[in-house]
Amino acid sequence: MSEMKRKEEILVNISQVRKKKIVEKHGRLRPIFCGGCGHFAGLHAVYHMMSELGIENHQLVIVSGIGCSGRFPMFVNCYGFHGVHGRALPVALGVKLANPSLTVLVVGGDGDGLGIGGGHLPHAARSNVDITYILLDNSIYGLTKGQVAPTTPSGDVTSTTPYGNPSRPLDPVKLSLVHGATFVARGFSGRPDELNAIVVEAVKHRGFSLVQVLSPCVTFNRNETYEKYYEMTEPLPGERDLTDWDQAMKFASAGEKIYTGIFYQKPGVKTLDEFCVGVIRKVGEFDDGRITGSLSGKVENGEGKVVE
Amino acid sequence: MSEMKRKEEILVNISQVRKKKIVEKHGRLRPIFCGGCGHFAGLHAVYHMMSELGIENHQLVIVSGIGCSGRFPMFVNCYGFHGVHGRALPVALGVKLANPSLTVLVVGGDGDGLGIGGGHLPHAARSNVDITYILLDNSIYGLTKGQVAPTTPSGDVTSTTPYGNPSRPLDPVKLSLVHGATFVARGFSGRPDELNAIVVEAVKHRGFSLVQVLSPCVTFNRNETYEKYYEMTEPLPGERDLTDWDQAMKFASAGEKIYTGIFYQKPGVKTLDEFCVGVIRKVGEFDDGRITGSLSGKVENGEGKVVE
């Protein structure tokens, strides 16, 4: 099937999803992505997830950095924080810790998340803070018009690698497995139904969940196309033990194929927010573990006591 | 064997190494590490490597960040750069690209390398720049007196986790395997001979090499002790195919044991410095691929031509 046909198919798919009365999930602004941009599918997966899980608009916070993908929260009818490049995860951590009752999503690009922001992913994952990270991976810097990204394959020519990309690409699936994420998945904008389902599961998961979305940039990346991914991707086999880390890593590092689906899911691991609430419950004056900061606080201090 | 005895043994070992006429490798300043600190063994492994490989003092550059481990270059008779916290890898990259004929080491702590500097490791590794990274891992922030580190086990009580560490630790061996490092190893300060041998191999390797050193902090970490590591570590079995990534990952993620030795080594992968020199050789006016920046340069520009 030609790339154009594929794209049309996606748009039809999307329009069907749209019909599902999720218009009230749309943000005030209309998406400014180029026509055919893979990021549309990510956006619709979030609309879908909201209606599927009955998450009300005001209960959702989407945090993003900078990039085409960074504009995401503006297109969703929820609370959004469009911060600086690469720092969405720490901001989301703060949101979740301050108010664990909110559903917190992070959305961002490959440059945002694995380049400039790459230092934060390991720690968000290993803390198992209960947020969902949707990484819209187009293997290019879209917003700045086509520079090499951390997921760009070796040898690719981009505006800053005119003689080819000297480095080997990073794989967020393998990375987050090693970081200790408790939910790791990959979707593809060209298969919106699968992506929708993955995002629903990711948000349902208690703990840190990562969803890499293969999300072609139709304007600046002529290599990582829908075409290529239709050929190279394959859904993971069903009926697996999702808690088997070794197996997940095996599928993730199977050279020939790019698998999509849920690689790994380990439920029941204490999340950072649960941990914090637990500590408050244990030592706090309030036994309900509310995160508030307290006005009734009285700090112990003996007379004439050197506190330090 | 009691911890004290172990420590004495190490010191004896170290003093034997010292005898090997490597005194001329000592820096102007004498090490300020606490007695028994694991970092001593790392230091001696570098002295040993220099004499073993016949690397002359002026050919070696050691770059470090901040930490007890960060003081390292001052204790070696070579060129050293003791920069800011967490940024040793980028600085080392600059050194190596500017002058590929230098041998470049990075030495730093677990906080320096996996906490604040954790965003740089993936990219140094995947670029395969020809430097050796010795990560002195004591699972604690030594210099600032005992805060939790990225490699601190879950539950450990430290000065900033009085109710226990809520996060799961990172493992630099697994990380760098996934980042695409072409040489990945682990040593232990309590087995200096093995460590010495590993560091020699790491420096000999052309490409990015990572050596994690289990390097107990005897002053601020009462959990990750020599004792513990004598019990838990075990040298990797010999006679393996070092280029087998899957096997390396298997050993690295074998829960019960902490293996030491060389997990993975893939020779012959083009290094970033080779790549750059190659590009210059291909397109440059000089065919020897020297990295100089040129005085004879003349930029093409047609008459009245819009260059941008």
Add this chain to the structure above:
Amino acid sequence: MARRQITIQTCGGAGDGSVATGALIARAAVKLGYSVLVYDTFPAEIRGFGKTISEVRVSVEEVTARADAVDVLIGLNNVFAIEQIKTLAEDAVIIYDSLPGITVKESESVPHFAGNYMSPYGVPLEHTAQRVTGRKLGKNVVAVGFLAKLLGLPKEPFHQVLKELFLRKGEKVLSQNIALFDEGYAYEEVEYRLIELEKAPPPGEERVIISGNDAMTRAAVNASLAVFAGYPITPASKLMENLAKELPRYGGIVVQTEDEIAAIGAVTGAWFAGKRAMTATSGPGLSLMSEIINLGVMTETPLVIVNAMRGGPSTGLPTKVEQADLNIALWGGHGDSPRVVLAPTNIAESYAVLQDAFDVAEKYQTPVIVLTDKFIAMSHTSVPASILEEKRGSTRLEYTGPPEAYRRFAITETGVSPWVVPGTPGISYTTSGLEHDETGAPGYDVPNHVAMTEKRFRKFRAMLGDLPAPVFEGPEDGKNLVVSWGSSFGAVEEGVKRLWNDGYSIRLCKMTTIFPQHEDVMRGAFERAEKVIVVEQNRFGQLAKFLKGYYGISADEVHLPGGEPPSPGEVTEAVKERLLV
């Protein structure tokens, strides 16, 4: 009467070729001996949305500022053209697209919205293109043909530019474009020349059209740059992209790092190893580099950082211009952290200033921040080709004593210590961001810290002779001293010229070197003036506050924030009311 300068604006949607139109006009004008300034405005940051505008100022004299208003509008899209009308000169000429046979509702037509004194010309742009090429593409070339005729310019240079552009795409493409142009040129006999351009002096030396990013690309290559490390950001990305291609030809390397911290880290390492290195960024990236720039100050490692300013704070206005990063450039380091801050005022100047940056950084072992902005970095102008040829090389202070006596941070009279680089036999040292003694070993005692701090400050006096001194224009005894910097200086200069004509007594000062200060010169200038007025494009009055603080003087501040380069008219307006007469 023929005008000495005319500004032509082209507006259109994505794919209409507004930018190409501007380039075509500019190149032909340069062939005719005119000076040009091309200012492009892009819509949102993502492709395919909104209005793109290209503005070409064509002048008999050198131009470095935008004009007060647009004299000719080429509307490739009529809806956008109507929006632009408010920005035009009262008597502007409007070239818009008319469709023969189709009548547009009067109330929606371009002429309906045009001002009373404007002259709208409907030209069948798209229709002609369709007829000539069978496609809609090329309507902009028709418009340029008509424009040339309107202004009374010969066909020749336009044909030549089309040849340069399209010959490589084949004879057919070229001849079609020539035909498009000629159709436009022939469209209608323009009887009364409503707008006429004075003839330019015959073209003298060879001139090229370049942007600031282009000029700096060439400056860096010709200053022996060996390592460029950077991270993309508007409006600086193009400099890295240019160098990525060019630099390896001259034995240099370009790496895109994972972020700006790594970029400045790699630049630090490369200089430490003895090679010339640089990075380029914009405000957000400069913020991230703060810590390592400061490390450069303490370790006396040269650094060259180009910071192309855009509107702030934070992500701000990524495609707009402001000169508001002076504060962070000067003061963005914790502790007492002096660094060189230079700011060229136009595209041509950016070449020499960047080369000075390399020389001073290396000779005095100090970070140098070069502030440009979106206007300089991404606008284009015509400059003599010869000014892009100067070459520079190492200015390192060599060590000549015996190896064993070498001290990396030896305290000297100038504050500069001889510098031996890694790889040199017989010597070793560790450079540290900790306060250190002469050998580089940590040293925290009071006398050492005081002596080392003084050493680090002393260098900034020693280097003054190597840095561009403030340039003055106008009467030395001018009552008013107007000081300005950055790309808005062009508008300030033009504005002040008008005020001179109006009889005001003004001395004008262009400040390119902002730190260190040419103190004697400036103190003298401040003393002679009765009133000081500092004009700049930011809200804080950043240079003004710095000068006032540095010299303990009082001065009027003129702030021109907003995101667009100020025009000379705005400057006269704002300055006039503060002048002593």
Add this chain to the structure above:
Amino acid sequence: MARRQITIQTCGGAGDGSVATGALIARAAVKLGYSVLVYDTFPAEIRGFGKTISEVRVSVEEVTARADAVDVLIGLNNVFAIEQIKTLAEDAVIIYDSLPGITVKESESVPHFAGNYMSPYGVPLEHTAQRVTGRKLGKNVVAVGFLAKLLGLPKEPFHQVLKELFLRKGEKVLSQNIALFDEGYAYEEVEYRLIELEKAPPPGEERVIISGNDAMTRAAVNASLAVFAGYPITPASKLMENLAKELPRYGGIVVQTEDEIAAIGAVTGAWFAGKRAMTATSGPGLSLMSEIINLGVMTETPLVIVNAMRGGPSTGLPTKVEQADLNIALWGGHGDSPRVVLAPTNIAESYAVLQDAFDVAEKYQTPVIVLTDKFIAMSHTSVPASILEEKRGSTRLEYTGPPEAYRRFAITETGVSPWVVPGTPGISYTTSGLEHDETGAPGYDVPNHVAMTEKRFRKFRAMLGDLPAPVFEGPEDGKNLVVSWGSSFGAVEEGVKRLWNDGYSIRLCKMTTIFPQHEDVMRGAFERAEKVIVVEQNRFGQLAKFLKGYYGISADEVHLPGGEPPSPGEVTEAVKERLLV
């Protein structure tokens, strides 16, 4: 004549217990009604090397500065004691360790090095300890016993402090310590009281000894802090460590993040979600936070950042003090990026100032940087327990209109927009670091940017009433106006008092709120004074240059860099020569 204040310095190697000695003296002194200031100096950053010094200033009056010189030295290690002699007062008393039966070479003995007017007392410290406890430990308690006798202080309060310290370690440990103290007390009849302390007024209200880090711990808890995110760095780490333990007791959370960028990011997120949050760092960390603090300015997100200054630039002098981070605090953001900068001048003040920071940050939706330094953060002083009790809570400007009319960045007269937090039904918005319109949607046009910039600046006028105004001392018509800030203010105040005694005409100004400026007050003060002198502990003259630039005035700058807190004597010295008489 009995003195109104005495400074006792204890020096020793690792394990000698210098710091514990200082604490013991200080606590007993407080029980006796004295004010104390405890200033500890640590050696290199890693344990076990070099000299540790604890200096206790004991005074009948409130003290906030170090003394000019040390009156009594307790040498727990004689080599170090000899090194310290040069820092002592001419007539100092030295208590050093003598070993009965062992004669030290005359030329290596402490008395040999002591000045002519000094009185060295050899006391068998270690020997006594050995005898009483069977171990060397405890020699410092012997020394304190001797000191108490020397100064004519009663045993009682010392016994009581020992009880508080050691009872939990068991009766035996306690009784040993009491015995050690008593042995020292009884060691030798001191016949002529060489040094005597005036009796303190009877202790009034309850007083506690705390450090700045401690005071801020309590201030934060009592200001309803919900989320602390931080990364360790000297001298701020202790604040995080304290809070890690304390905060959960009051429903708050502490996380150590992977770096300072993540810390300030998490603080941003927590405030965005509507909870009070803060971080604490020092210069290098503040540099890294630049970009996100600036995001807070643009997104109008409150932030509270404590920056405990140390010597710079770069890693600098991590265990020393300087007030040199004012520039980066004020100007460390790119673009026009105003933020609140507060600086308490002493430990007690740091409590209220931090609480103000929370209130102002939340009410005006702005980042607030609170500058302390190593002297404030890590020294200890006695303060009335009652000043640590004040509680603060939400100051958020609520929105009362209909949900559909809500605009997150509504332009108001004060510049402050009503603030609805995530989780509130019926409303949604996205906060962006891009320039935006009232709804939060990106908006780059000139009028919008100008209006929003003005809004962001306007807030800073509105908040002045909620921030500590400058405090003046001395004659309102003083010829000289001395302005100072930060922890060196204590020494400046004491120094100025001496100059008053010498008859100089000085008005003293303490500046705690540095940005925004209480402009009317200050302008008045500058106008009244004939001369302005700004005194501070940095090389640039950072506050001086800021005030000169802000007000367009001239002023003399007094710089006191070096790494150690200045003493009142240094201040009088430096200021005197600049005074108008």
